[in-house]
Amino acid sequence: MADDFDVIVVGAGMAGSPAAIRLAQGGARVLLLERSPEAGAKNLSGGVLWGRDLDRILPDWTAQMPLERHIVRKRFGFLTKDGALSVDFDDERWKRAPFAAHSVLRARTDAWLAKKAEEAGATVVTGVPVDGLLWEGTGAQGVLQGGEPMTAPITIVADGTNSRVTLGTPIRPAKRLEWNATELGIKETYRLPAERIEERFQLGPDEGHAEEWVAGMLPPGVMGGGFLYTNADTLSIGLIVNIGSMYGQTTPSHELIERFRMHPTIAARLKDAELVEYGAKLISSGWASRPAAFSGDGWMVTGDAAGFVFSNGIVIQGMNYAIRSGLEAAETALAASSAGDASASRLSEYGRRLEATGILHDFREFEKLDRVKWNPRFYGVHPNLAIELFHAMLSESGEPKRHLRELVRAARAASGDSRRDLARDTLDLVRYS
Numbered sequence: 417m418a419d420d421f422d423v424i425v426v427g428a429g430m431a432g433s434p435a436a437i438r439l440a441q442g443g444a445r446v447l448l449l450e451r452s453p454e455a456g457a458k459n460l461s462g463g464v465l466w467g468r469d470l471d472r473i474l475p476d477w478t479a480q481m482p483l484e485r486h487i488v489r490k491r492f493g494f495l496t497k498d499g500a501l502s503v504d505f506d507d508e509r510w511k512r513a514p515f516a517a518h519s520v521l522r523a524r525t526d527a528w529l530a531k532k533a534e535e536a537g538a539t540v541v542t543g544v545p546v547d548g549l550l551w552e553g554t555g556a557q558g559v560l561q562g563g564e565p566m567t568a569p570i571t572i573v574a575d576g577t578n579s580r581v582t583l584g585t586p587i588r589p590a591k592r593l594e595w596n597a598t599e600l601g602i603k604e605t606y607r608l609p610a611e612r613i614e615e616r617f618q619l620g621p622d623e624g625h626a627e628e629w630v631a632g633m634l635p636p637g638v639m640g641g642g643f644l645y646t647n648a649d650t651l652s653i654g655l656i657v658n659i660g661s662m663y664g665q666t667t668p669s670h671e672l673i674e675r676f677r678m679h680p681t682i683a684a685r686l687k688d689a690e691l692v693e694y695g696a697k698l699i700s701s702g703w704a705s706r707p708a709a710f711s712g713d714g715w716m717v718t719g720d721a722a723g724f725v726f727s728n729g730i731v732i733q734g735m736n737y738a739i740r741s742g743l744e745a746a747e748t749a750l751a752a753s754s755a756g757d758a759s760a761s762r763l764s765e766y767g768r769r770l771e772a773t774g775i776l777h778d779f780r781e782f783e784k785l786d787r788v789k790w791n792p793r794f795y796g797v798h799p800n801l802a803i804e805l806f807h808a809m810l811s812e813s814g815e816p817k818r819h820l821r822e823l824v825r826a827a828r829a830a831s832g833d834s835r836r837d838l839a840r841d842t843l844d845l846v847r848y849s
């Protein structure tokens with residue numbers, strides 16, 4: 417019996433829609449299935465889209481896509497209960513096209529990308545949660561939706577973090593969510609007129625500012641990072657928290673984001689802004705959340721479903737990897753379709769493409785980053801030591817000035833940091849970041 421489609425794509429996010437666009441451009445009969453009533457409706461809005469991966473399918477995307485602001489400044493640092501220490505990175509090159517990064521609101525971008533897929537010739541159906549993959553022997557032959565089979569020789573899985581359609585299959589044999597491979601994202605959006613944003617963050621029209629913080633003001637033991645991004649007339653703020661570090665402590669997630677929002681450094685940026693949206697979402701945790709394989713008989717896994725999210729305290733990047741992996745899966749599917757061969761060995765080209773485009777390199781290379789990223793001392797004693805040190809160096813006490821080594825010793829004593837931990841963690845930072 418003939419298949420319903422050449423390729424089925426599950427999920428119209430940053431991986432799925434670009435994959436469907438490329439497939440339709442390449443002449444494939446492609447079905448893009450999305451569970452939300454409209455693409456983007458369930459994606460936590462906000463974030464910074466880095467890079468130019470969409471150039472490959474939509475050469476004029478920066479002029480057409482509903483983008484918020486192009487990022488011209490990045491600030492990163494850490495917050496403690498009483499202080500903040502940060503570095504500002506301003507780059508004149510970021511002020512000129514082609515821009516390095518854009519702030520985006522996903523409800524807008526994802527709806528636009530899904531529309532582009534439709535215009536390119538894909539069949540896009542929203543409001544349809546896929547139940548799972550349609551397995552025949554060792555391979556996928558399409559999907560099950562509402563208990564009904566929809567068949568295609570190739571299925572591209574792009575359903576995001578903790579991909580439910582692959583849970584309990586050979587792709588992701590564990591039947592439950594993998595908490596150690598998942599982080600919690602909590603996000604709020606605030607409305608503030610464009611002129612106020614530009615005045616407050618010293619930006620020109622359309623220019624954007626992005627900041628990421630090691631969130632040292634969370635309850636002891638809870639590890640997480642905060643962010644703030646400027647959109648056209650809103651601000652996105654949020655926290656990404658290590659779920660394991662939340663076990664056994666009682667602060668609910670809305671109080672965690674409150675601590676971030678109420679920190680004097682962040683509160684000043686939010687002055688007079690009005691809360692318009694709140695949400696929480698799981699995030700894949702890079703290499704630790706990768707599936708058993710990236711491709712097999714009749715299937716490929718892309719984006720967050722494949723664990724392709726990189727965050728190290730200075731950057732959060734997942735959308736760029738989602739687009740790139742979606743496009744590589746689409747190229748692989750086009751070549752396989754024209755060869756009439758969707759076998760595991762044919763689709764293993766996807767893995768080679770992930771290597772060639774550097775995606776696997778990035779995640780393998782930084783596999784041990786978690787040792788730094790999820791080291792509790794980087795959220796507690798080390799930031800406290802730095803704040804104590806700067807406080808002592810920059811305040812005028814009226815007493816005789818002291819040498820730096822004495823100030824460091826005093827700051828170590830005040831923060832409870834030890835010389836050994838500091839040396840060991842600095843070494844790890846250099847080695848694994």
Ligand SMILES: Cc1cc2nc3c(=O)[nH]c(=O)nc-3n(C[C@H](O)[C@H](O)[C@H](O)COP(=O)(O)OP(=O)(O)OC[C@H]3O[C@@H](n4cnc5c(N)ncnc54)[C@H](O)[C@@H]3O)c2cc1C
Nearest residue numbers: 427429430431451463464546575576601719720734735738
């Ligand atoms: C708080 C937060 C902040 C972030 N900040 C950034 C940032 O600044 N920069 C950055 O690059 N990345 C950021 N990320 C990560 C980024 O959002 C993801 O890496 C990216 O969205 C992954 O794209 P995706 O297409 O794989 O998954 P998603 O964008 O999650 O898309 C998956 C799609 O599949 C649909 N779906 C799910 N299940 C089914 C089903 N059963 N049937 C049909 N459809 C289904 C979903 O509704 C969704 O539309 C952030 C994430 C969070 C949570």
